[in-house]
Amino acid sequence: MKNTPKLVVGLALIVLLGGCAAGGGFDVQKALGVGGGVLQATTLSEDSVKQTATLAAAELDRQTKVADDNDPYAVRLRNLTKGLEHYDGLNLNFKVYLAPDVNAFAMADGTVRVYSGILDAMPDDQVFAVIAHEMGHVKLKHSYEQMREQILSDTAFQAAASIGGYIGSLTSSQLGQLGKKAIDAHFSQADELEADAYSVKALHRLKKDPRAMKASILTLEGLYGVGGGFLSSHPSNPKRIEQIDLAISKL
Ligand SMILES: [Zn+2]
Numbered sequence: 001m002k003n004t005p006k007l008v009v010g011l012a013l014i015v016l017l018g019g020c021a022a023g024g025g026f027d028v029q030k031a032l033g034v035g036g037g038v039l040q041a042t043t044l045s046e047d048s049v050k051q052t053a054t055l056a057a058a059e060l061d062r063q064t065k066v067a068d069d070n071d072p073y074a075v076r077l078r079n080l081t082k083g084l085e086h087y088d089g090l091n092l093n094f095k096v097y098l099a100p101d102v103n104a105f106a107m108a109d110g111t112v113r114v115y116s117g118i119l120d121a122m123p124d125d126q127v128f129a130v131i132a133h134e135m136g137h138v139k140l141k142h143s144y145e146q147m148r149e150q151i152l153s154d155t156a157f158q159a160a161a162s163i164g165g166y167i168g169s170l171t172s173s174q175l176g177q178l179g180k181k182a183i184d185a186h187f188s189q190a191d192e193l194e195a196d197a198y199s200v201k202a203l204h205r206l207k208k209d210p211r212a213m214k215a216s217i218l219t220l221e222g223l224y225g226v227g228g229g230f231l232s233s234h235p236s237n238p239k240r241i242e243q244i245d246l247a248i249s250k251l
Contacts, residue, residue, distance in 0.1 A: 044167075049148050050109040052167045052178065056147075057111040059172050060179035067096035073116045080128055081112075088139055088202070094131075102223060106134035107182045108144035121223060125209060126216035129199050133213065136198030142191045143182065150181050189235040193243050200247040210251065214244045 067074040073096040081094045092110040100117040112134050119127060137143045151157040151167070157178070160168040170178075187195070196213055203210040217237055226237050 044148065044151065046144065048167050049144055049151065052151065052170065052175075053107040053109040053111060053143070053147055053182070055170065056175045056179035056182065057107050057109065057113075059175040060113070060183070061095065062172075063176060063179075065098040067098050067116065071096070071098075073098065073119050076119060076124070077114055077127075080124055081131065084131075084135075087135065090135065090138055092135065092138070102220065103183070104130050104134055105183050105185065106138045106143050107179075108138065108141075108147050110138055112138075113183075122216060122219050125212040126219055128208060129203060129210075129212040129216045132199035132202040133195045133216075135202065136195035137185075137187065137191070139198060140191070140194055142187050142195065143185070146185050146187070147178060147182065150178055189239075192235060193240065196240055196244050197247040200244055200251070204251045210244075210248050214241050217241060217244075 067077075069075075069078075077094055077096050081092075084094075085092055090110050092112055094112045094114065096119065097113050097115045099115050100120075101115045102117045102121045104112070104114045104118055106112045112131060114127065114131065118130065122130070156174060157167075157170070160170050160174075199213045200210040203212060217240055221237055
C-alpha cells in the first residue's frame with residue numbers, strides 16, 4: 001500500500017514522457033509497443049533494483065575515501081563483521097568510509113557502509129547493533145523499496161528502466177544520485193522500529209547482548225540530544241527504547 005501513490009505518479013510520468021518527448025530521443029514505440037513501457041515500469045524486477053544498488057554503491061565508493069584493508073578502522077570492522085557475509089540469507093559486504101559523520105547505511109543489494117565517525121563514537125557492541133539495524137533494512141526490504149521508489153519517481157531513471165523491466169545504462173552521476181538517496185534515506189517510523197526489532201533478534205541469535213541496540217540510541221542521544229542523530233530522526237527515542245524493551249522481553 002505504501003508504494004501505491006508514488007507508483008501511480010510514476011506511471012503518469014512515463015505516459016507523459018511517451019506523449020511529449022518524441023523529439024527528445026525517447027523511444028515512444030519501445031515504450032508503448034509490445035509489452036508496453038508502462039507495464040515494464042510496473043514490473044521493474046527486484047534483481048534489477050539490486051543490480052542498480054550495486055552500481056550505485058560502487059559509484060559512492062569511488063567518490064568517498066574508503067578505508068583500505070590495513071587501516072585500523074577497516075581491521076576493526078572486518079573483525080566485527082566476520083562471519084556475517086551471508087547472515088540470514090543475505091549477501092552482505094562491508095566497508096568503512098573515512099569521514100567524521102556518525103552514520104551508517106545499507107543498500108538493497110546488501111551493501112553496508114559504516115563511517116569512521118560512528119566507529120569513533122561507539123564501542124564495538126553498539127556499532128554491531130547499528131550494523132544489525134542496517135541489515136534489518138536490507139532483510140525487510142526497506143532499502144529495496146526506497147531505491148525502487150527513487151527509480152520509479154524519476155523520469156530519467158524510468159526511461160532507463162523501461163527496457164524489459166531492467167535498468168538500462170545510468171550515468172555515473174545518476175548512480176551517485178541514487179547512492180546519496182540511500183545515505184539520506186528516511187524510512188517510516190514503522191520501518192525504523194522493525195529494523196530495531198530485527199537488530200535485537202539478530203544480536204540475541206548471534207549470542208550478543210541485545211541491549212546494545214538501546215545503548216547505541218542513547219549514545220546518539222548523548223551526542224545530538226533527543227531526536228538527533230541518524231538513527232533517531234524519528235520515531236522518538238523513548239518510543240524506540242520502549243519497543244526495543246518489548247522486543248527483548250519476547251526473546
Ligand atoms: Zn534505520
